[in-house]
Amino acid sequence: MYLYGASGHGRVIKEILESLNQKVDGFIDDNPSVNEQLGLPVQHSAETVDEVIVTIGDNGMRKRVAEKLRCKFAKGIVHPKAVFSHTASIGEGSVVMAGAVVNAGTVIGNHSVINTCASVDHECQIGDYVHIAPGAHLCGLIQVGEGTLIGAGASVIPCVKIGRWCTIGAGAAVVSDVPDGATVVGVPGRIVWRTSVPNR
Numbered sequence: 001m002y003l004y005g006a007s008g009h010g011r012v013i014k015e016i017l018e019s020l021n022q023k024v025d026g027f028i029d030d031n032p033s034v035n036e037q038l039g040l041p042v043q044h045s046a047e048t049v050d051e052v053i054v055t056i057g058d059n060g061m062r063k064r065v066a067e068k069l070r071c072k073f074a075k076g077i078v079h080p081k082a083v084f085s086h087t088a089s090i091g092e093g094s095v096v097m098a099g100a101v102v103n104a105g106t107v108i109g110n111h112s113v114i115n116t117c118a119s120v121d122h123e124c125q126i127g128d129y130v131h132i133a134p135g136a137h138l139c140g141l142i143q144v145g146e147g148t149l150i151g152a153g154a155s156v157i158p159c160v161k162i163g164r165w166c167t168i169g170a171g172a173a174v175v176s177d178v179p180d181g182a183t184v185v186g187v188p189g190r191i192v193w194r195t196s197v198p199n200r
């Protein structure tokens, strides 16, 4: 198993894999000056590797890298000290970190991150390339579209639909639906700007 992205995010995922007794063979990184990370070799091409997790924190960059790779992605991984419902599911390349809770019937897409101590309650739909940052809390029946970042410590009330490639600011309280490309901050959350989002 190789980790694409020799950054802090990659270090955390390496330790999760080790706590699951899964061997990490090395890192891959585009930066030619990084040749070693945490005692593991860093290579600069994915051509010879069998299985990869893209360990880049930025959602857009994670998508760009995942789409250009031609290797197999690891099945979703869950830290042994996370709570993950047996009726929830997780897609390839996704990671659930320590202290996170994912409750009944929730579906997590591919290459997404449920970060430290975040919670995603029952029957949520989390798209691909999403990042639920540390300490963010999603109530039940919430939809989060592709590429969206839910910032650290943000909260989302039940049944809200958050679009694709949105940014929910740290500490925001999202109390109504959020359109694609919107940035929301504050309590209650307000849209402060919007960018256009390409079609799928």
Ligand SMILES: CC(C)(COP(=O)(O)OP(=O)(O)OC[C@H]1O[C@@H](n2cnc3c(N)ncnc32)[C@H](O)[C@@H]1OP(=O)(O)O)[C@@H](O)C(=O)NCCC(=O)NCCS
Pocket (backbone or CB within 6 Å): 115, 133, 134, 150, 151, 152, 167, 168, 169, 170, 171, 172, 183, 184, 185, 186
């Ligand atoms: C919302 C956010 C994306 C804005 O980032 P930015 O575009 O760099 O914006 P700036 O820092 O220039 O701030 C612009 C204004 O928004 C305010 N602001 C920024 N973040 C805010 C937040 N989370 N809540 C309320 N106001 C916020 C700033 O105070 C500033 O106000 P001002 O114009 O009155 O001075 C960012 O601050 C944020 O919260 N990101 C989430 C980060 C995160 O949780 N990452 C997880 C990593 S694991």
